[in-house]
Amino acid sequence: MSAIISRGRLKLLGHRLRERLWVKPLVICLLSIANVFVAKLADDTDLAQFTPAISADSIESLLSIMASSMLVIATFAVGSMVSAYASASSTATPRSLRLVIADDVSQNALSTFIGAFIFSVVALTAVKNDYFESAGLFTLFILMAAVFSVVILTFLRWVDRIARLGRLGMTIDVVEKATADALKRRRDAPRLQGVPKRSQDAVGTAVFATSVGYVQHVDIAALQACAEKGKGRIVVTALPGTFAAPGQALAHVSDSPDGDTAIDCDQVIQSFVIGDDRTFQEDPRFGLVVLSEIAGRALSPAVNDPGTAIDVIGTLVRLFVLWNGSGAQETDEAPQFDRVEVPELAVTDLFDDAFTAIARDGAGAVEVAVRLQKALRSLALVGDSAMRGAAAYHGRLALARSERALDLPEDVATVRTVATLTQSAAFEQAS
Incomplete structure (x- = not known):
């Protein structure tokens, strides 16, 4: 279980989700649908006594305009982003594409446009079916004005961004930032919170990879749990970025000196996340x-x-x-994982x-x-x-x-x- 719910695994999952283009649009779409039904809650209050009457026909007209325009803008945004991705791959290097896709401004813009489209369609359907009363219509009008304002501000910011997205200079800046973040993390924890490697020579039983690919993450917490359970030590051989293959040692394990327990090699292998590509x-x-x-x-x-x-x-x-x-260099405090040796x-x-x-x-x-x-x-x-x-x-x-x-x-x-x-x-x- 430690290999599944450890903090390192959760951070890795968060990075993977951030790189997926569909995650933010999906979340915004769900929030947009929820906002429509939040407006209905106003009908159960006394808000109607204090709000002006809003014509359902006017709201229908505005929602119709928003629905048609947002679909066009979202399609235009997707086309522009695809062009920027192609430019990044051709002018810089295909390895930078992952970072360009993860651009927050572009993802937020696409999410906003799609979310506004879903909001307008759902709200228009509800209004046409007389789902709202006076207070609900007024609340929906306020929400619609807020969504429209967000769309305008997002569009203006995104136009400035898309003009530079995928250009060579910006791609270099994006790669530099990702590399700097990785260097700072490794600089502050050069041994991944493990202990220094005691010997340059391999000591212990080698644990080999079972698949072919690049080591993307080493779950040091899971290795520590394995070592504590087996009362032994683990020496990491393959750091993130290492090409792994059957016959290539990921780590070397030394079991308990008394021989009563042994480290589970399968769990050690599962502590190494191996994928097709290297990550930043x-x-x-x-x-x-x-x-x-x-x-x-x-x-x-x-x-x-x-x-x-x-x-x-x-x-x-x-x-x-x-x-x-x-x-x-790490501080002089005791390392968090004292049974795992990690090379710098x-x-x-x-x-x-x-x-x-x-x-x-x-x-x-x-x-x-x-x-x-x-x-x-x-x-x-x-x-x-x-x-x-x-x-x-x-x-x-x-x-x-x-x-x-x-x-x-x-x-x-x-x-x-x-x-x-x-x-x-x-x-x-x-x-």
């Missing part, structure tokens, strides 16, 4: 990969947009500065995800190569020892690629000069 919420490396893909597409010969690659490099610098910021993310892996593809694809563009060296120099100056080492390594690797790709000796000399500054910065900070 608990996989910071995926966000870095997506940003690198956007830069790689911009640097392709078909697009030839080094400015976007330079913009992505600046975004990556902001993310690594955030990762290296205050609060990067390696800075070298983060740098590989972020900069390797950009250095390869941008090696022949002097402006990109220079900007990359400057970005690595900035990270070497602000980072810790691990980040300095990674910045120096990628600086040398990027220089080697540029020396092979650039034809003009002056361009090579320019990149080499900036790369020297990167190595000097890493050395000075280390000393």
Whole structure:
């Protein structure tokens, strides 16, 4: 039961529902229907003595106008959103589509338009069948005016949003925000509230995946419950983002020393949520990969947009500065799950995800190569020892690629000069 109702599972379910386009419209539709029947409750009060009389014919006319117009606007909204989704997939990367679909403003707008349509249809049917009396008609009129006001404000806000939704700049911003949120969560809990991994070598009995896909969530609370029940320890091997397959170890379990109890391996497997795709919420490396893909597409010969690659490099610098910021380590308090060992993310892996593809694809563009060296120099100056080492390594690797790709000796000399500054910065900070 812990694997089903744990807080981590509920948060994962909430993220999944948020990404579904039908959830908010369904909720708003139900609320719209409920509002119609709320107006009927006014007929059971003395409100009719204090309210002006509202003609049923006037309400029918207004509801008819709203019903016909809302259906058209909702259809237009769906068409515009689909175009924006297609643009996001073609200009940035298909991996960013999930975040674009989860845009709150667009989902709220579509929900409002559909909800107003359902409200007007249900209310019009009720009015035509003389469902309301005087007080109910007045209350329905007030609700209708409120719905109409919300529709107007939502439409104005949505028009501004849809003009930018799916555009490359906004897609980069959306991916940056999702990656920053994931990095902050992992920075504040680098071991997912477990204990540090004691040994680099695998210790205990390996628990293998039973399906093929990517680890999307590790339920540490469920693993803790399994370990406590078996009086043993569990070492997590596959963090979120790891590709899992039969024969690939998800974790290693060590049973109780006295041999009286054993950890249920089936429950351990169920604590790992495996899906077809990587997700942004608990996989910071995926966000870095997506940003690198956007830069790689911009640097392709078909697009030839080094400015976007330079913009992505600046975004990556902001993310690594955030990762290296205050609060990067857990507090000295006892971890919440003391029987589960979890490895931390390696800075070298983060740098590989972020900069390797950009250095390869941008090696022949002097402006990109220079900007990359400057970005690595900035990270070497602000980072810790691990980040300095990674910045120096990628600086040398990027220089080697540029020396092979650039034809003009002056361009090579320019990149080499900036790369020297990167190595000097890493050395000075280390000393």
